[in-house]
Amino acid sequence: MKKNILHTPDGVRDLYNEQCENKLYLEHQFRKVLRRFGYHPIQTPTLEFFDVFNSQVGSVSSKDMYKLFDRDGNTMVIRPDITPSIARCVSKYYPETKMPVRMYYLGNTFVNNSNYQGRLKEVTQVGAELINSADVDGDAEMIMMMIHALLNAGLDEFQISIGHAGFFEGLVKATNLGDELTQQITDLILNRNFWGVKELIAPLDLDDDLKELFGRMGDLYPDGESLLKLLPYANHYPNVKEAIHRLNDVYEVLKLYEVTQYVSFDPGMPEMHDYYTGVIFNAYSFGSGEPIAKGGRYDDLIGHFGKDASAIGFAIVVDQILMALQKQEIKFPKRKNRVLILYTKEHQKEAIACAGEHRKKDENVELLLLREDISSAEYEAYIKANNFDTIKRLGEEQ
Numbered sequence: 597m598k599k600n601i602l603h604t605p606d607g608v609r610d611l612y613n614e615q616c617e618n619k620l621y622l623e624h625q626f627r628k629v630l631r632r633f634g635y636h637p638i639q640t641p642t643l644e645f646f647d648v649f650n651s652q653v654g655s656v657s658s659k660d661m662y663k664l665f666d667r668d669g670n671t672m673v674i675r676p677d678i679t680p681s682i683a684r685c686v687s688k689y690y691p692e693t694k695m696p697v698r699m700y701y702l703g704n705t706f707v708n709n710s711n712y713q714g715r716l717k718e719v720t721q722v723g724a725e726l727i728n729s730a731d732v733d734g735d736a737e738m739i740m741m742m743i744h745a746l747l748n749a750g751l752d753e754f755q756i757s758i759g760h761a762g763f764f765e766g767l768v769k770a771t772n773l774g775d776e777l778t779q780q781i782t783d784l785i786l787n788r789n790f791w792g793v794k795e796l797i798a799p800l801d802l803d804d805d806l807k808e809l810f811g812r813m814g815d816l817y818p819d820g821e822s823l824l825k826l827l828p829y830a831n832h833y834p835n836v837k838e839a840i841h842r843l844n845d846v847y848e849v850l851k852l853y854e855v856t857q858y859v860s861f862d863p864g865m866p867e868m869h870d871y872y873t874g875v876i877f878n879a880y881s882f883g884s885g886e887p888i889a890k891g892g893r894y895d896d897l898i899g900h901f902g903k904d905a906s907a908i909g910f911a912i913v914v915d916q917i918l919m920a921l922q923k924q925e926i927k928f929p930k931r932k933n934r935v936l937i938l939y940t941k942e943h944q945k946e947a948i949a950c951a952g953e954h955r956k957k958d959e960n961v962e963l964l965l966l967r968e969d970i971s972s973a974e975y976e977a978y979i980k981a982n983n984f985d986t987i988k989r990l991g992e993e994q
Contacts, residue, residue, distance in 0.1 A: 629744050
């Protein structure tokens, strides 16, 4: 057992030095954008009661949660998702508020994925939630803000796929296929196997328009005009029709924000969480096999905690952004105003005073005592590795 104490468990990792600096830089960049758009910070506890995330909420499967008991026997969960925690807070602190509530958060989530899935079990998320906003302006604001956040992080090659939870739900409702067949189709869609969907649907006694809509679920649409071409097939399916109109309305507002070059529409996109009720969206970029950000509308979730309120939000997975930036070889800005003061013991007082003067100027200063057991080559290698802007030497060099 002692041999394992230097290692982390599967799915979690240490971040230090430059990697940690880069991650903190990203978090700062994201927070700047969210504040700029009028969002206010909130922190929720890492440990919550199990009921905040139970199956009725529709967050993460119970088997994928880290669960434990407190001393009173209550089942606790290390949060797998932050949105339900925000929903709980809104119900508690804003029970009567009808005006928009804008919140942003930064925190870690914990999902006990299978080791074979190759995913991190602990990730850092930066997210925003817009409460008491049911209109299309709120949908567009979230998508636009996520785009600005990704740009501010240094990414310039990414795409936002936008779908609607009501599209697939409307198709399933119209078919009345039963739970087993519905689950098979859902699994195929989750795996993006749309040929499999067509093959499964083909022999069924369904309306031709319905089969056409199922067949087009894997298509991507660059704009609202192309999306509206689906409407002739959706005339008899109100949920599907409503979803198409809503997505087109989102596109029209995104045109005003001048960000449409980053979006495309994927009506058949599977919802990441069961609590999504309307527009859903994922962001993808080179160098990351998973979505780097995801979000959606959840108009029923807050009601689970006692407040009737519409809501929409998104979460950026900072670890996925970090990976994408590294794979794309996008350089992080170097830390500036870094000063190294090398000194001998005889010059200690002078070195400390000198460091104090630099720190008053908001410069970052490192004091390094010259020692006989460290060679000059080792000192020079240290200086080179740490990219100091200014180097001061007080006393004899070794």
